[in-house]
Amino acid sequence: MSHLPENGSASERSxxxxxxxxxxxxxxxxxxxxxxxFIAPALDVPDYEVDELLPAEHRRREPPRLPEVSEPEIVRHxxxxxxxxxxxxxxxxxxxxxxxxxxxxLHERVAAMPGHAKLHxxxxxxxxxxxxxxxxxxxxxxxxxxxxxxxxxQPSAGSHGExxxxxxxxxxxxxxxxxxxxxxxxxxxxxxxxxxxxxGGYEVVKVGIDARGNVDLDDLRAKADTDVACLMLTNPSTxxxxxxxxxxxxRIVHDVGATLYYDGANLNAIMGICRPGDMGFDIVHFNxxxxxxxxxxxxxxxAGPIAVSERIEPYLPRPQVVRRDGANGDGPFFDLDYERxxxxxxxxxxxxxxxxxxxxxxxxxxxxxxxLREVSEIAVLNANYLLAKLREAGVAEYLPAAYDRVCMHxxxxxxxxxxxxxxxxxxxxxxxxxxxxxxxxxxxxxxxVDEALMIEPTETETKETLDRFVEIVVEIxxxxxxxxxxxxxxxxxxxVRRLDEAxxxxxxxxRQAL
Amino acid sequence: xxxxxxxxxxxxREMLAKIGVNSIExxxxxxxxxxxxxAGLDGESAVGSGLSEQEVYEELRxxxxxxxxxxxxxxxxxxxxYDHYVPALIDSIIERSEFLTPYTPYQPEISxxxxxxxxxxxTAISELTGLPVSNASVYEGPSAVGAAGYVxxxxxxxSRFVVSRGVHPHSRETLRTLAxxxxxxxxxxxxxxxATVLPELGKDVxxxxxxxxxxxxxxxxxxxxxxxxxxxxxxAICACDPLPLALLKSPGECGVDIAVGEGQTLxxxxxxxxxxxxxxxxxxxxxxxxxxxxAGETRDVDGKRGFVLTLQTREQHIRREKATSNICTSQALNxxxxxxxxxxxxxxxxxxxxxxxxxxxxYARGRLTSIEGVSLLHERPVVxxxxxxxxxxxxxxxxxxxxxxxxxxxxxxRDYPEHQDGLLVAITERRTRADIDRLCDVLGAAVAAERSLxxxxxxxxx
Numbered sequence: 001m002s003h004l005p006e007n008g009s010a011s012e013r014s015x016x017x018x019x020x021x022x023x024x025x026x027x028x029x030x031x032x033x034x035x036x037x038f039i040a041p042a043l044d045v046p047d048y049e050v051d052e053l054l055p056a057e058h059r060r061r062e063p064p065r066l067p068e069v070s071e072p073e074i075v076r077h078x079x080x081x082x083x084x085x086x087x088x089x090x091x092x093x094x095x096x097x098x099x100x101x102x103x104x105x106l107h108e109r110v111a112a113m114p115g116h117a118k119l120h121x122x123x124x125x126x127x128x129x130x131x132x133x134x135x136x137x138x139x140x141x142x143x144x145x146x147x148x149x150x151x152x153x154q155p156s157a158g159s160h161g162e163x164x165x166x167x168x169x170x171x172x173x174x175x176x177x178x179x180x181x182x183x184x185x186x187x188x189x190x191x192x193x194x195x196x197x198x199x200g201g202y203e204v205v206k207v208g209i210d211a212r213g214n215v216d217l218d219d220l221r222a223k224a225d226t227d228v229a230c231l232m233l234t235n236p237s238t239x240x241x242x243x244x245x246x247x248x249x250x251r252i253v254h255d256v257g258a259t260l261y262y263d264g265a266n267l268n269a270i271m272g273i274c275r276p277g278d279m280g281f282d283i284v285h286f287n288x289x290x291x292x293x294x295x296x297x298x299x300x301x302x303a304g305p306i307a308v309s310e311r312i313e314p315y316l317p318r319p320q321v322v323r324r325d326g327a328n329g330d331g332p333f334f335d336l337d338y339e340r341x342x343x344x345x346x347x348x349x350x351x352x353x354x355x356x357x358x359x360x361x362x363x364x365x366x367x368x369x370x371x372l373r374e375v376s377e378i379a380v381l382n383a384n385y386l387l388a389k390l391r392e393a394g395v396a397e398y399l400p401a402a403y404d405r406v407c408m409h410x411x412x413x414x415x416x417x418x419x420x421x422x423x424x425x426x427x428x429x430x431x432x433x434x435x436x437x438x439x440x441x442x443x444x445x446x447x448x449v450d451e452a453l454m455i456e457p458t459e460t461e462t463k464e465t466l467d468r469f470v471e472i473v474v475e476i477x478x479x480x481x482x483x484x485x486x487x488x489x490x491x492x493x494x495x496v497r498r499l500d501e502a503x504x505x506x507x508x509x510x511r512q513a514l
Numbered sequence: 515x516x517x518x519x520x521x522x523x524x525x526x527r528e529m530l531a532k533i534g535v536n537s538i539e540x541x542x543x544x545x546x547x548x549x550x551x552x553a554g555l556d557g558e559s560a561v562g563s564g565l566s567e568q569e570v571y572e573e574l575r576x577x578x579x580x581x582x583x584x585x586x587x588x589x590x591x592x593x594x595x596y597d598h599y600v601p602a603l604i605d606s607i608i609e610r611s612e613f614l615t616p617y618t619p620y621q622p623e624i625s626x627x628x629x630x631x632x633x634x635x636x637t638a639i640s641e642l643t644g645l646p647v648s649n650a651s652v653y654e655g656p657s658a659v660g661a662a663g664y665v666x667x668x669x670x671x672x673s674r675f676v677v678s679r680g681v682h683p684h685s686r687e688t689l690r691t692l693a694x695x696x697x698x699x700x701x702x703x704x705x706x707x708x709a710t711v712l713p714e715l716g717k718d719v720x721x722x723x724x725x726x727x728x729x730x731x732x733x734x735x736x737x738x739x740x741x742x743x744x745x746x747x748x749x750a751i752c753a754c755d756p757l758p759l760a761l762l763k764s765p766g767e768c769g770v771d772i773a774v775g776e777g778q779t780l781x782x783x784x785x786x787x788x789x790x791x792x793x794x795x796x797x798x799x800x801x802x803x804x805x806x807x808x809a810g811e812t813r814d815v816d817g818k819r820g821f822v823l824t825l826q827t828r829e830q831h832i833r834r835e836k837a838t839s840n841i842c843t844s845q846a847l848n849x850x851x852x853x854x855x856x857x858x859x860x861x862x863x864x865x866x867x868x869x870x871x872x873x874x875x876x877y878a879r880g881r882l883t884s885i886e887g888v889s890l891l892h893e894r895p896v897v898x899x900x901x902x903x904x905x906x907x908x909x910x911x912x913x914x915x916x917x918x919x920x921x922x923x924x925x926x927x928r929d930y931p932e933h934q935d936g937l938l939v940a941i942t943e944r945r946t947r948a949d950i951d952r953l954c955d956v957l958g959a960a961v962a963a964e965r966s967l968x969x970x971x972x973x974x975x976x
Contacts, residue, residue, distance in 0.1 A: 024819055027634050027857050038601075038863030040870050044947040045877035050761075050869055053876050054895050058733050060763050064641045066861045074857050075603055078850075081631055082612035086624035089611035098617050102518045106567050108609060111785075115578025120591045121787030122924055123582060124916070130580030131786050140560035156653035156788070159830070159840045167695055195830035195840035199664065201695040204835040242544040272554040274545050297847030298628035299618035299807060300651070301789030317691070338928075345691035349594055349656035349684040349776065350787025362574055368564030369555035371517040377538045378519045384541055385529040392532070406541055434624055442620075445831070462520040463529060489815075494623040496820035501622075504812035504824040508801065510647060511637040 027077050028512045031067040037074055065514045084495040085298065086439055092465050096410045096442035096454025097190070097238060099268045099290035101375075104366070107293070107359035116358050121350035125335050131354060132334030135321045138361045139305075145267075145372065146284045146307035147277025152316045153305045153352045158265060159192040160347060161285025161304030162232070164317060166200030167344045168283055168308065169230045169259045171315040175342060178257070180229035186215050187448050188238045190265060202229060209448060213239045213403035217248055224256045234263040235279070236270070236408035238446040238454070240383065250280030259283060259312070267291045268458070269380055269409035272373030282309045288353075292360035303356040314342040319351065378459035379409040386457050386466045387411045393474050398422060399429075402449040409458075415451030422480040424487040426451040429476055431498065432490035436472045516567075584784060587916075588949055592899050592940025593729070593924040594655065594682050595778045595787065598757070599944055601858050604781045604851050613850060618807070618843060622822045623814075628846060629821035632809035635853040642759045642856075643773040644766025645795040650807040651849035652841055655776025656685040658792030659753050660692040661805045661839060662772045663721060665796070666749040667696050668838070669803055672720035674699040676748075678710035678739075680728025683929035685753055689723070708732035708892025708901070710739060715746035722746075725753040726762065729929075730901040731938065732894035733762065740769035756780055756793065758897040760868035765795075772796045781855025782848050791845035791852060802828060805839030867943055871898040875941040878950045882939070885958040887965050891926075891936055899940045901926065901933070906964035908935040914960035915953075922957050 050059075069077070086093075093100035111117060119131055139151035155161040166183065173180050183197040186207045194204045205223055208216040215233070224231075231253045235243045243249060253260045262281040268291045276284045288294045289302030296302070308316065319336035320343075326332050336351065367375065387407055390396065398418035401411055415426035430440035430453075442454040457466055479486045491497060521529070526538070535541060542550065557563035565573070584597040591597070608614065612627060619625030632650040639648035652658045659682075663675055675693065677686055679702050690700050698720065703712050708730050712722065722743035727733045736752060743750035752765045754775040759765075765773035778790035796804060802825065810824030830837040859867060875898050882888055882902060891901035904911055908925045915922040926936030941950065 024630075026630065026637075027853070028637060031861075036860050036863060037603075037858045038860060038867070040863070040866040041943055041946070043870060043873065045874050045950075048873050048876050050872065053872050054733070054761060054897070057735075057737075058762055058895060060759070060761060060767075063861050063865045064638075064760065064764075066638060066641065066859065066864060067857045068860045068862070069857055071603060071858070074854065075607070077857075078607045078613075078631070078854060079610070081627035082607070082610045083627065084625075084630070085612040085616050085627035086621070087612045088615035088617075093617070095617055095620070100617060103615055104518060104567075106570060108614075110571060110574035110578075112605075113575060113578040114583045114585045115581040116574075116583075117783045117785055118583040118585050118597070119581045119786040120584055120589060120597065120784050120921075121595055122591050122593055123786075123921075124912075127582040127916070128786065130577035133580070134574075134577050137560045141562075144555055144559040144561050156657065157841075157843050159842050160653060160657070163692075163695075163840060167691065170695060191829075191831035191834050191837070192840050192842050194835035195833070195837040198835045198837070199692070199695060199840050201697060242542075244544050244546070247546060247548070270545075272551060273542055274549040274551060278549050295614045295847075296617045297845075298613055298616045298625070298631075298850070299846035300653075300791075300843040301845050301848055302843060303789075344694070346684055346687040347657065347691055348654055348688055348788075349682070353788035354786035355783065355789050358574065362570050364560075365562055365565050365570050365573060366567065367517050368562045369557035369559075371564045372561065373554045374517040374519060377541075378517070378521050380541050381521065381526065381529055381533075381538055384533045384535075388533045406535075406544065408544075430621070431623070434621065439617075439624070440621060459517065459519045459521075463525045491623050495626050496623055496814040496818050497816055499622050499814045499820045499822050500812045501822050501824070504810040504822050505827070508808075508824055509811040510808055510824065511633070511640045514637070514641065 026512055027067045027069060028514060030069055030073055030077060033068055035068045035070045037069060037071040091437055092461060092469060093439040094441050094455050094457050095439060096456040097265055099456060099458055101293055101458040102460035103293050103295040107362050110362050111355050111358045129334055132321055134361055135357055136323050136334050138357050139321060141364045142286055142305055143307050145271055147275025148284060148307040148309055150313040150316060151305055151307045152320060153357060154317045154347050155304040155306060156348055156353055157302045158285055158287045158304045159196060161306050162192055162196040163199060164306050164347055165261045165283040165285060166196055168312050168315045170200060171344050172259065172312055173229055181227050183229055184223060184231040186233065188446050189232060190234065190238060190263060193232045193263060213241045214243050214245055215249055217245050220249065220252055224252050226256050228256055228258045230259045230261050232261040232263060234266055236266045239403060239412050240407040240410040241403060241405060242408055246279050254280065265290060266409065269376055271376045272369060273376050282312055288356050288360040293363050294356045294359050301353055301356060303353040315344050317347050318343040318345065375459050382457040382459060382461060382466060383407050383409050383411055386455065389466065389470045390473065393470050395473055398477055399453065410454060410456035412446065412449050413453040414449050415453055419451055423484040424480045426453050428487040432476045432487040433472060434491040435493045438469065438472065587919055587921050588952060589921040590923045590939045590953060591921055593938050594684065594776060595784055596940055596942050597784060597944055598779050598942050600781055600783065603858065604854050607854055608847055608851050613847060619823060622820065626820060629809045631850050631853060633811060633821050635849045636809060638853050638856045639793045639795050642756055643795040644764025645773055646798050647801045647804065648795040649804050650809055650844040651791040652794050652806050653845060654788055654790050654792045656682060656688040658774035658794055659685040659723065660688045661794065662751045662774045663689050663693060664839065665772060665800060665803050666721035666751065667698050669749065670720055673718045674701060675721050675723055676701055676703050676712065676715065676719055677723040678703045678725065679705050680710050680730060680734065681723055681725040681753055682729050708894040709734055712742050715742060715748060717747065719746050719748040721749040721751050723751045727755060727758055727897055730891055731896040731899035732892050736765065736768040744769060757868060760864040761872065761897065771800065777848065777852050780852035782851050789845060789848055791848035803838050805841045807844045870943055871941060874950065875900060877947065878941050881950060881954045885954060885961060887961045891933060898942060899938060902937045902939060904935040904937055904961055906935065906961045908937055910964045911960045914963060915956050918956045920953055920956040922953060
């Protein structure tokens with residue numbers, strides 16, 4: 001099968017190009033006065049004058065100009081839109097740092113049960129015992145995975161968990177009468193880490209990496225002083241490498257009285273293999289949408305629970321789900337504890353993203369202890385196999401591994417030789433992959449690698465899928481040797497081709513003119 | 515037990531051979547031996563030892579059965595999340611793999627569906643709020659209030675927020691939690707007869723933060739509040755309930771700089787509090803200070819219209835510590851449900867829905883206050899929620915109502931000690947006249963019973 005049109009763009013070759021194209025219309029462009037989908041329930045109370053209930057000074061003069069469309073049009077519009085998305089249920093999605101593993105279908109079924117989905121967040125705890133028990137159990141299970149005793153499920157995303165971690169660190173030090181001003185982040189850190197540090201009111205101090213891609217321990221020693229509140233670390237790092245000096249890192253950080261924060265983006269590499277708590281981390285966040293397979297939804301929702309050590313526990317957000325022993329032979333009672341005087345307070349409304357908890361809890365219960373360990377084993381096996389297979393296929397000549405080591409669940413290649421030798425950049429390689437029906441890996445991250453390509457296959461992919469990926473990379477490089485324009489002008493087969501992002505940012509059009 | 519892996523024993527052997535190691539264990543050699551768990555995780559813990567799909571289904575079903583959902587009782591609970599009807603077409607669309615399972619649209623050529631939906635969502639939110647720029651959504655309502663505070667703090671660098679006590683208690687607490695990190699002081703403005711009374715606003719006020727309608731259901735004089743903020747050189751931030759905005763003067767028209775709010779009522783489930791989405795809209799001047807993702811229109815190389823994530827130079831993955839926020843996701847799927855819902859309601863439908871709730875709430879207000887021992891907490895206009903003062907212990911009243919199968923609303927005492935026996939009652943379009951009549955009967959009986967108890971007790975004491 002050819003992935004390259006004979007000549008011109010796909011749209012130019014379209015035999016129906018002289019017909020009006022309604023394919024790309026927005027829902028607002030489909031609007032026509034008089035059409036409707038919603039029929040209000042019958043008015044069964046007196047037909048009061050609206051003016052008497054709501055004085056004119058508070059009233060909107062014109063209704064909001066929402067689309068006027070019928071139900072069949074809405075369904076067709078959004079179904080058509082859906083077909084302009086690539087998705088994990090359709091194809092390989094080796095997006096580094098994002099852990100695009102299979103989303104089991106059971107999870108949608110159980111999350112939609114009315115007892116979960118239609119439960120009001122302010123329902124009295126005595127009438128929400130199933131939900132609170134599920135949250136309690138999930139707290140226990142996540143604590144077990146992290147090797148830390150206390151968990152708050154409240155943060156809504158990884159970045160939100162990070163912010164919780166920084167605020168917990170602040171509360172911990174302030175409670176001891178200490179004012180600290182700096183937070184250390186390695187050069188390999190996720191972009192959210194430094195942004196979080198700023199929002200938490202600290203100054204970011206960067207720590208370099210050494211020749212093997214690990215945290216530079218000398219640089220860390222030089223920068224770790226008593227002004228430092230915390231070191232935020234991802235382990236394995238964003239290079240997909242385990243921090244071999246983790247014991248020494250923990251010692252340096254704790255010796256100056258700082259906390260050690262674990263960014264859980266890469267937890268999929270080590271479940272049941274080792275635990276952040278045993279490494280000396282004080283605070284860990286989980287990405288339930290990565291490791292624990294909440295579907296990403298095109299960019300949310302997720303959840304970013306945190307696990308913490310004893311010394312951080314008093315400051316956890318409130319309310320906290322607790323288990324109280326039953327009296328008189330009754331079973332335990334699950335409750336929301338608001339009486340936490342040292343708590344940093346709420347990070348959001350209600351108790352967190354419960355619908356996400358249901359899915360992740362179902363996942364953990366399905367897998368159990370051995371299954372979670374197998375996840376990490378196969379995630380790491382798949383990544384190392386893919387790396388070896390790419391190397392064997394000769395890809396390393398153009399796309400060498402940034403660090404030539406056994407990787408964990410993901411690895412980073414550098415496209416610098418490819419750019420130099422073949423005249424195509426990592427971006428072009430990625431765009432050409434789109435024509436082969438796969439999602440490209442993460443590109444241009446981490447920043448410490450030139451022309452970075454970050455590949456995370458996950459445990460749920462087959463060997464055949466990985467082999468196919470290698471064939472695609474080999475084929476794109478072969479094409480590029482013959483004619484770099486093929487990659488430079490890709491993609492050809494997608495609903496739209498390369499988009500002018502610079503123009504979009506220069507003169508932003510972020511809503512429809514109505 | 516399944517870990518959803520596909521690697522057969524033969525695959526594993528071949529793959530290890532290709533890598534050039536003898537065992538999977540060898541791949542973990544970089545981990546210090548001290549740290550390695552020889553026996554793995556504890557299968558006796560809550561993690562368990564693995565179950566079949568059917569067994570997990572049964573466990574989750576049993577847990578669900580121990581919750582009393584809004585389907586299981588006649589519920590008037592609101593206070594930030596509301597039991598609105600969610601049309602069937604939303605489930606059908608958002609369950610599609612193409613919307614459910616992609617990541618953030620980093621590759622726009624294969625993400626046009628999600629990106630265009632974001633663009634349509636932003637248009638709908640701009641229209642509802644009367645503000646020209648909307649992002650693609652943030653986590654949820656109360657943290658959106660915090661995010662708006664951060665924009666104000668970064669915009670004018672002033673040292674204090676004045677936040678109305680009419681703002682949702684969770685939003686106020688979230689703002690305090692976050693503002694501690696920025697060193698911004700949070701002071702509260704009191705309510706009088708349900709409406710915010712602002713103190714004298716000094717030059718140190720970064721933002722005035724109010725809610726419309728406020729937590730007690732009252733429609734505020736939003737124009738007057740925004741004017742006061744502007745006169746002091748502060749930003750006016752309003753947390754809005756999006757459905758009442760069908761009837762109310764939009765925040766933009768009132769002079770508000772940032773409108774945020776909880777999006778659950780727009781086609782999302784209750785889900786015991788999440789996931790939902792927070793919306794975030796602002797004036798043009800604040801465009802480049804907005805947190806979160808924004809979709810923008812552009813053209814491809816063939817001149818075809820398309821959509822991309824834009825203004826990414828605000829964002830954390832490029833700007834790192836200088837980013838406008840650390841938020842790196844939207845709540846895309848929940849916001850998608852939001853724009854489908856708004857399309858389903860449509861231009862006329864959203865007003866009809868708003869007026870139905872307005873009238874049923876007015877009916878409830880009249881009937882409830884005719885009960886002996888029940889009065890209004892304030893006289894302000896209301897749209898779909900009203901606050902009552904009970905002349906009886908609210909906890910006892912609620913317990914009696916629950917026994918009769920009616921959840922009468924939210925007790926205000928925890929958040930408003932000044933309204934120790936206050937009750938907040940929400941009337942969504944799912945609550946009919948017959949439901950309201952039943953509430954009145956049950957609540958009336960419960961209040962009477964509690965009052966006779968306390969009169970009795972007083973009599974004994976006397």
